[in-house]
Amino acid sequence: METVVRVALLVVVSYLLGAFPSSYIAGRMLRGIDLREHGSGNLGAANTFRVLGSRAAVPVLLADIGKGFLAVRLVPLYGLEGHWLTLLAALIAILGHNYSVFVGFSGGKGVGTASGVFLAMAPLGVAICLLIWVIVLLVSRIVSVASMIAAVLLPPAIYLTGRYLGTPVHRSVLYLSIVVAVLVLYRHRSNMRRLREGTERRIF
Numbered sequence: 001m002e003t004v005v006r007v008a009l010l011v012v013v014s015y016l017l018g019a020f021p022s023s024y025i026a027g028r029m030l031r032g033i034d035l036r037e038h039g040s041g042n043l044g045a046a047n048t049f050r051v052l053g054s055r056a057a058v059p060v061l062l063a064d065i066g067k068g069f070l071a072v073r074l075v076p077l078y079g080l081e082g083h084w085l086t087l088l089a090a091l092i093a094i095l096g097h098n099y100s101v102f103v104g105f106s107g108g109k110g111v112g113t114a115s116g117v118f119l120a121m122a123p124l125g126v127a128i129c130l131l132i133w134v135i136v137l138l139v140s141r142i143v144s145v146a147s148m149i150a151a152v153l154l155p156p157a158i159y160l161t162g163r164y165l166g167t168p169v170h171r172s173v174l175y176l177s178i179v180v181a182v183l184v185l186y187r188h189r190s191n192m193r194r195l196r197e198g199t200e201r202r203i204f
Contacts, residue, residue, distance in 0.1 A: 006078045007085070014071040014089040018096025018113055021103045022063035023048045026056045036106060039201075043100070044108030046143040046203065061112050068093050068116025087176050090117040094180060098187060109187040111147045114180050118154065122177070124167045125158035141202040144191035151184035 023043045027035040030052055039047040045064060049057035071093035075086045097113040099105045119126045129150040137146040155177040162168040185192075194200040 003080065006080050007088075010075065010078050010080065010085060010089055011092055013074065014092040015096040015101075017067045017071045017074075018093035019100035019102055019107075020063070020067055021100050021107070022060045022067075023108065024103050026052060026060050030056055036103070042108055043103060043106060045112055046147075049203065050201070064097065064108070064112030065116035065119065067097070068113035069120045070116075072117055072120035083170050083172055086121070087172055090121070090176060091179070093117060094183065098183075109144075109147065110180070110184055111151065114151070114184065117180075118158070118173075118177065121173050122158045122161070122167070122169045124161040124165060125154060125169075125177075128157045128161065129154050137203065142195075142200055143203050144188055144200060145195070148185060148188050148191075151181045154181055 021043060023035055023045065026048055027033045027038070033051075035041070035043055035047055035051060039050045041047070045057050045061035048060045068090070071089045072086055075089050078085070094110045094113050094117060096107075098107045098110045100107040115126055115130070132153055133146045133150040136149050137143060140146065155174055158169060158174050158177050162174075191200060
């Protein structure tokens with residue numbers, strides 16, 4: 001029974017961490033607006049940058065990364081054993097960001113929070129994908145394209161860095177990265193439609 005309570009606590013805390021609506025709070029505090037009604041309507045760092053500028057977007061991005069990282073790092077404090085618990089905390093935090101109870105179960109695309117999650121579990125793979133993200137963004141000037149490409153390349157980056165650079169991770173982390181990549185693509189459905197129509201906004 002005690003184990004069940006601890007697992008439930010892990011789930012609740014991980015969700016609430018992920019659900020913390022940093023971009024929504026930034027919009028309310030800095031301009032008194034709901035970011036869901038401006039720009040792309042997405043509660044993420046990219047739309048924060050588009051509507052509020054870099055001074056708001058950078059703290060929002062750091063908060064989104066930080067809550068994913070923290071959700072994973074807190075797992076040992078629950079006094080539980082099992083690699084699957086880390087994966088559970090990671091996935092729940094990402095879902096919390098995407099479907100936050102604080103803003104009517106809306107949210108962002110999960111890229112920032114997923115970056116924080118995998119930064120805690122596979123930092124070198126994340127570093128490679130961050131470099132790819134920056135390069136694609138500079139070339140395309142479209143955040144959604146950079147984010148989707150980075151998400152798709154995260155599983156091979158984790159695998160290759162573990163195999164050839166001496167930073168192996170549990171294979172379940174690789175499986176989780178595949179699940180998260182699919183989730184990121186799913187959350188970018190509207191962006192894919194706009195890309196096909198040629199109406200997707202450029203960040204610069």
